Amino acid sequence: MASEKRSKAIDLSHHLSDYVNSFSVSPLKGLQKKYGGRKDMVSLGGGLPSPTYFPFDAIYADISDADRFPIDPPPPTASALSWLWRLFGSDKVHSTRVAVPKAPVPGDGGLNLATAMQYGPAMGILKLQKFIRMFSERVYEPAYSDFVTLIHTGSTDGWSRVAKMLCNPGDTIITEKWTYPSAMASAGPIGVRVLPVDMDGEGMRPESLRKLLSEWDPARGKRPHVMYTVPVGQNPSGATTSWARKTAIYEICVEFDVVIAEDDPYYFMQAGQYLPKSARVADGATSSGEDVANWLHSLVPCFLKLDRQGRVIRMDTFSKVMAPGMRLGWFTCNPRFAERLERLGETSTQSPCGFSQTILMKIIDTWSFDGYVRWLRGIATQYRLRRDFFCDLLGDAFDLRVSTPTHGTWAGCLVHTAYAKRPSSARPRFSEKSADMRKPLLSFVPPSSGMFLWVRLHFAGHPAALQNGGDEPVESLEERFWTLLADSGVLTSPGWFFAADDSEPTPADEDEDEGDGHLRLSFSFANEDEQKRAVKIMAAKLQEFFLET
Amino acid sequence: MASEKRSKAIDLSHHLSDYVNSFSVSPLKGLQKKYGGRKDMVSLGGGLPSPTYFPFDAIYADISDADRFPIDPPPPTASALSWLWRLFGSDKVHSTRVAVPKAPVPGDGGLNLATAMQYGPAMGILKLQKFIRMFSERVYEPAYSDFVTLIHTGSTDGWSRVAKMLCNPGDTIITEKWTYPSAMASAGPIGVRVLPVDMDGEGMRPESLRKLLSEWDPARGKRPHVMYTVPVGQNPSGATTSWARKTAIYEICVEFDVVIAEDDPYYFMQAGQYLPKSARVADGATSSGEDVANWLHSLVPCFLKLDRQGRVIRMDTFSKVMAPGMRLGWFTCNPRFAERLERLGETSTQSPCGFSQTILMKIIDTWSFDGYVRWLRGIATQYRLRRDFFCDLLGDAFDLRVSTPTHGTWAGCLVHTAYAKRPSSARPRFSEKSADMRKPLLSFVPPSSGMFLWVRLHFAGHPAALQNGGDEPVESLEERFWTLLADSGVLTSPGWFFAADDSEPTPADEDEDEGDGHLRLSFSFANEDEQKRAVKIMAAKLQEFFLET
DSSP: OOGGGSBOOOOOGGGOOHHHHTOOOOHHHHHHHHHHTOTTOEEOSSOOOOGGGSSEEEEEEEEEOTTSSOSSOOSOOHHHHHHHHTOTTOSSSOEEEEEEESSOOTTSTTOSHHHHTSOOOTTOOHHHHHHHHHHIIIIIOOSBSOOEEEEESOHHHHHHHHHHHHOOTTOEEEEESBOOHHHHHHHGGGTOEEEEEOEETTEEOHHHHHHHHHTOOGGGSSOOOEEEEOOSSOTTTOOOOOHHHHHHHHHHHHHTTOEEEEEOTTTTOBOOOOOOHHHHTTGGGGOOOSOHHHHHHHSOOOGGGGOSSSOEEEEEESTTTTOGGGOOEEEEEOHHHHHHHHHHHHTTTOSOOHHHHHHHHHHHHHHHHHHHHHHHHHHHHHHHHHHHHHHHHHHHHEEEEEEOOSSSTTTTSOEEEEEEOOOSSSOOSOHHHHHHHTSOOEEEOOOSBSSEEEEEEOGGGSHHHHHTTTOSOHHHHHHHHHHHHHHTTEEOEEGGGGBSOTTSOOOOOTTSOTTOEEEEEEOSSSOHHHHHHHHHHHHHHHHHHHHOO | OOGGGSBOOOOOGGGOOHHHHTOOOOHHHHHHHHHHTOTTOEEOSSOOOOGGGSSEEEEEEEEEOTTSSOSSOOSOOHHHHHHHHTOTTOSSSOEEEEEEESSOOTTSTTOSHHHHTSOOOTTOOHHHHHHHHHHIIIIIOOSBSOOEEEEESOHHHHHHHHHHHHOOTTOEEEEESBOOHHHHHHHGGGTOEEEEEOEETTEEOHHHHHHHHHTOOGGGSSOOOEEEEOOSSOTTTOOOOOHHHHHHHHHHHHHTTOEEEEEOTTTTOBOOOOOOHHHHTTGGGGOOOSOHHHHHHHSOOOGGGGOSSSOEEEEEESTTTTOGGGOOEEEEEOHHHHHHHHHHHHTTTOSOOHHHHHHHHHHHHHHHHHHHHHHHHHHHHHHHHHHHHHHHHHHHHEEEEEEOOSSSTTTTSOEEEEEEOOOSSSOOSOHHHHHHHTSOOEEEOOOSBSSEEEEEEOGGGSHHHHHTTTOSOHHHHHHHHHHHHHHTTEEOEEGGGGBSOTTSOOOOOTTSOTTOEEEEEEOSSSOHHHHHHHHHHHHHHHHHHHHOO
16 A cells, blocks of 8 residues: 555544643653754763663674574474474574674664663664564555554553553453453553453454444443454464454444554464364465565454554564563554653653664564564464464364354354263273263364464363252362362463453353353463373363263 | 561551552462472463574673772873773773573573563562572661562663552652652652652751641641652752761651652762862772772661661662663562562563563673672762763863852852853953853752762843843743753753652742752763863853843
8 A cells, every 4th residue: 555645543632541641741852852963962961871881892692593493394293393392402503693782883773782771762772663663564554654653662561551541540441352361450450441342263243342332321431442452363262353354343443433452462473274184284285485475465464454544553562473571562553642652651661671672673684574574484383383283182182073153152163172082992881971971071263373272161061060050150160170280280271360351250152051161271382292291181180070070 | 787686567558559459469370379380380371482482592792890990090180081981882891701591501590591581570580589689688788677679670660660559649749859850750640749848968858858747738638658769869969868867857757657769870879079189189098998898888878778667669770880771670678569569560561671681690690799899889980080070170161169058958068159260361351241250150069979960050140130130930041041052062951850849930949049040960971072062161151141131
């Protein structure tokens, strides 16, 4: 989309909170800007220490090649995975040493320690500012022209600032029914209520969203004007919102004047549909080749591409594609919001760490834009391999039946339902109990993106649930099973932890039995041996749990 | 002070704000803690990326020797200073390359990239936690036993969290009459009013503080229960609070139940009294020798050493003694406050940058505790040389007269009053004007600590002030002079910028003429040639300004 054809952002400043409106711009800012450009100025004004006294003269990093991880790997075998997952500590891999000197060089864009390790603008070093602006423009193609990119110290900081910028006490924000708990932890203390919207396999349901907004009872307070959403590889459900779905949601937000906070850490982990092992052998067709633009266009576009009005605040982070400890990410949003977000940053985090900014920028300089996209594809492939490996393990541990429901939460999705594995060698000794065991134990939809598998636990078939007519609350069964797993050596995340509104009982999905529970399983961290052990324990304990009285 | 003799902190939880009380501890925290120690656990619970995918295999830093800067230098000469101030970029200095590997090693305390660059606790890596705890214990000697140290991302983040933790909207906090503007910028938006307390050459005046608290009119709202203070090398006044003064202030805070937020970035820049060039030649006696404990004991103790109740929240930062871009510092405070401050960090900054934490820890490991203290002394000496050089320049540019007032703001201080320099060679041509020019132009007390010189501008002698009976407000003359300086190539900070309460006119010091103004001059950043140029311009422009109509 040619820049000159795009319109500018509309005025959305009526959404700003009283809090953020009370931040003023330091009058010194304008003055210092006026004089800052002059080369012959002597500054006795700031409180800057001399870089002479920084106790380091240079830093270096051994950085990975951009193509360290394959993008069109052979069908995974245990040994291939072992190699891939254990690079860490290996001396077989190639790296390049990059250096960040202390002294500035004209034209280096701040990529030196004297500048980057000094007090700096909350916007970060110049060269990184330029890169993220170019990246957002080129990869996300915002539908309006005057968008601004602004660095932050990770999306937790990002969302925390957005919530403070847009919400007054008593306001309500909209989220997916299951959502990222830490995001909600920022909302509660500023007096903001979180209102869940029903989800399906593609995330938030437009018809539920429209109903909530159009039938809003003013007695409940101001109609929600902020949406928090994780549209790709959603945490915890793993759901990814399609382009058509994003369009529907965006138009509703235009109609009801809702600002969209798009928290998208898993955007580049779009892995495609899970295919069982047998179907994956001839999988070469899914590759989009080495062409960078082809791969980028194979990803579901983000909300920004629809955003003709500038009502999307997109939050990117380097945490999942580089390292969380960098504490770096950025906003893409309209200029008015960016200015206020910058003010909020000045009195809290200030600028992100200079080591992070310079090392990150050195990596990107070394790789170039194409190399960075190649790196992202390699990471996406790794998470695809991990997802496939983990789903395969579940296929080995249970009898999996695949179905496509025509309605309900998982309508249209390939739902994998797991039953206790029937020993192939012998007829079970206790036919009564075996019959019970053939009740569904868990079900899931293999995620097309991200790092999470969201598992429904069919507690409705659990003796405790049956015996007391389901009086035992779902949290209790969920917690008991969570504890059983933990006692057996497997840590997972219980479903109740992700309920958007913790002031009310966890809402049941419409097509689920009341007594069912959930677990979020992450396949991003454990290595293959650990995953094997975990799935084995999970399968055994689940059957044990379903048999206990 | 032996640890077992110290009492525990008293309960001060009634000071917590509604906001901070609304943060809950994640129920998963306890569960994960329970199981986290088990070696055989597989975690499918978190959202951690695999460190395999971090795009770096090691980082390195060329670090300074701990004794790079001398502690007992020869009397400063221009050439010695040139060498000291221009190391930056020099290849004459020695450095040591340290490495932070990616792979963890048992017992490394988290000093590896796999751990430090992962999502981590808001408390930082273990080894750094232990160091700062030991440092606070050994250097500050808190007077109570159960103090806690907690890392933050610099004292702007630190104070921002403290203000949110302790203040409800409508509350009032106490500060020095002139104070750090950025600290106030965090208070305003949360609805907190800042109330200035009179200062003198030692900072806040106890009698003014007592008066303010004891005569508090409840109609003004809740009596202030939080004090923000910069007790050493205060920003902007340069004042340093003595031990006796700290004792008096602390006891008043005990009596009126006030929590003290001690923001102390310049603590290790205690440089001693300024002596004119001639008196400095035989200055060897000021050195406390190489002994670490001797030097530490030569510093004015901080509020913590008085803090038998745990009502001090001390904020340390590495910004001034290492580099601001590290974005690292820490709180020392009572355990209840520390727990709440940690909760606030979890939903905003999370943990500080892992590169910073590991490089800092490698430096300290390389130097050892004694080496780090040696480094701090070297930095203190550098700022002493800078202060001496800058004050000497003022002595060269003006006729300085030294006096010790017996009352008023600078009672007991060595006040340096500057007059236009009388040409030694010739009798002035215009005796009328020359007589005018012998009115005081500016005055200052050379600071014993920090990086700032606080200058009073004697505008009362200014024709504009005289002609209109002082109707031109001080801000206007100040701003006009500030602009004249800036237009001439010297950036400074105007006094109004530091007035604690910007909703009221800048309060005049009791012994100052109504029309006087202030400038804060920083001698920390500009090199000696720049300082020379700046002082020359300032002297010329000041005389020009005092002569204009």
